[in-house]
Amino acid sequence: MEFVSNKSLKEHNTFGVDVSAKKFVAVHSVEALKSVLKKTYASEIFILGGGSNMLLTQNIDATVVHIDLKGKEIVRETDETAVVCAQAGENWHQFVMWCLEKGFGGLENLSFIPGNVGTAPIQNIGAYGVELKDSFLECEAINIQTLERRIFTAAECKFGYRNSIFKNELKGQYIIVNVTFSLSKKNHQLNTSYGSIDSALEEEGIQNPTIKDVSNAVIKIRKAKLPDPKILGNSGSFFKNPVISAEAFSILQNKFPEIPFYNISANEIKIPAGWLIEHAGYKGFRNGDAGVHKNQALVLVNYGEATGGQILNLSKEIISEVKRKYQIVLEPEVNIF
C-alpha cells in the first residue's frame, strides 16, 4: 500500500477539477482498507469512489482513500433469478454490461452511468424510469470508527429520490465495500415507458426489445444528451428535480402554462430542473471554463481549467435566477466539498 503526498485529484473526479490531496492511498482489499482506517483518525479520512458525483472546490487536507476493490460474482441462481455481487471499486457501466452479457435483467436502464458500484447506492442512482433500489438486495459496509462490518438491507438503506441513509443519518460513517443485486433471468420486466426509449427503439425498428436492446437505446440517448466526462468534465445532473406542492404548482402553471411536470402524489409535483434552467436563459451559457451543457441544462460542465469554486459560483447564480423567476429553490444533487 503506497501513500502519496500532494497528489492531484484531476484524474479522480469526473469534473476534472485540479485540487490536491494531502495524502492519497488506493486500497485494493478490505484488509488494506481496515489497516488504513486503523492508522488514521476518522476525521482525517476522505473517501473517494469513482468521483463522478462530486464537486471539489478546495484542496483536501486529509488522507484521500480511493476505494479500488475489484471483483464480481454470481452468488446464487435459480431458473428465474440471479443474485450477483460486485465489489465497490468496479466501474458501474462495466458491471451492467457484465450482467447483460450473462442475460441478467434489471439494470439495463441504468447503462452508461459514470461512477463505481460502491457509490451507486449512496444516491440511489436512477435513469429512464428505473432506480438502483429496484434491483438492490443488500450492501456490505465498514464502519469508519469501529471497523465493524454491517450488512444493510434495502429497507435499512432508506432509499429515496437520489437519496439514502448514507447521505443522511449515516453520512460519512460507513464505507460501502460491495453491493448485491437480485436480477431476472427470464420474464424480464422491461421498462420502456420513458418516452425517449420507446422512440429510440422505434427508430431501430425493434418491436420486441431484449434487455440488451433497451440498454443500447439508453446508451444512445445518454450519448446524445449527456457529455462524456472523458471529453468534457461534468457530474451528470448537477441539481435534483424539485418537488413542489400542488398549490404552488397551480400558481406556477398559470404563469407558465407550457411548464412540464410529473405527478408524484396527490399533493406533490415534480418539475424538470432542466426546463427551469433553460427557460431562465442558462442552457449553453458559459463563463470562462465553467458552463451549462448545450444539450441538457441540468448538467454543468468544465471546459478545461475551471476551478471547483467557479463551477460552484455558476451553480449559485443559477439557483438565484431560478428562484427569482419561479420561486423554486434548486438543490444540488452532487456532493460539494
Ligand code: EPU
Ligand atoms: N428539459 C428542458 N431543457 C433541458 C433539459 C430538460 O426543457 O435542457 C425538460 C424537458 O421537458 C425534458 C425534461 O426536462 O423532457 C426531462 O429531461 P431528461 O429526460 O433529460 O431528464 P431530467 O429530468 O433532466 C433525470 C435525471 C437524470 C436521468 C434522466 C433520465 C435527475 C436529477 N436527473 O434528468 O439523471 O438520466 O432523468 O431518466 O433526476 C443524473 O442523476 O446525473 C442523471 C443524469
